[in-house]
Amino acid sequence: MQIEKDNVFEGEVLLFINGLPPKEFPDVSNFERIYCTDGAYSYLKRAGIKPNIVSGDFDSLKLDEVDEDVTKVYTPNQDLTDFEKAIFLIKNDGYSNIVVFGGSGMEQDHFLGNIHSLAKYKNELSIRCFDDYGVYFFCENTTTINGFNGKILSLIPFPEATKITSTGVKYPLEEEDLGLSKRIGTRNTITEDVVEITFTSGNLLVFIQFKK
Incomplete structure (x- = not known):
């Protein structure tokens, strides 16, 4: 995607x-x-x-x-x-x-x-x-997001997603698991023109806030 x-x-x-x-x-x-x-x-x-x-x-x-x-x-x-x-x-x-x-x-x-x-x-x-405020969608296991440098990115598992890796953000993830009853990934900042997100299994809901 x-x-x-x-x-x-x-x-x-x-x-x-x-x-x-x-x-x-x-x-x-x-x-x-x-x-x-x-x-x-x-x-x-x-x-x-x-x-x-x-x-x-x-x-x-x-x-x-x-x-x-x-x-x-x-x-x-x-x-x-x-x-x-x-x-x-x-x-x-x-x-x-x-x-x-x-x-x-x-x-x-x-x-x-x-x-x-x-x-x-x-x-x-x-x-x-x-x-x-922006856009939200379920991402695929490999997803690239272009052109939102400086905007807010949140990754919400629904209810879980495993081995998530994200780059191009202030607080990157490296093969980390997220879950609604464990940890979620809200309010990160996009720091590069290209964001890469990968994960192994589960459902991962992405929010990009590009309006105020």
Whole structure:
């Protein structure tokens, strides 16, 4: 996996979900299709953004409130979150590179549920989530991050990751294990143009804070 500052916002499709809406919206014209969950439709409409598809159980949005030319997909399964149902829909539509907004910033149990969904699909899809501070994603066993010198990097195991090595940061790791009940790697500083991260097994969630 390679993350570049110059194209960090690039993806095939854009997905808005019902967390905290961004203060600054991305250029939606750069994406092939725009999806949103029913809870995100209202804030998109206020921002003047029309999605191609809105999905969910429509408990927070009435069908007649959605513009006629927007495709509506009813996903009533209560065993899955609206985020996971949207991911599944996007996957079935043939897309694999997803940029997400609205994944955090409100109810924290929803945020943790969204992280669970990211972990579930990390080996099948490329999903990057953005908020008003930066980007977060599950990294691959070998990951290169370019162009974020001076920014904040956090490595969070979910729940564990083994033999992690990181370079290009103030406090590098060398084949160290991280775990939620042991040690996590928060608030490191990127000191070089290129950061290299490798690990052997587990799940490793990366946060890059490049905004204040």
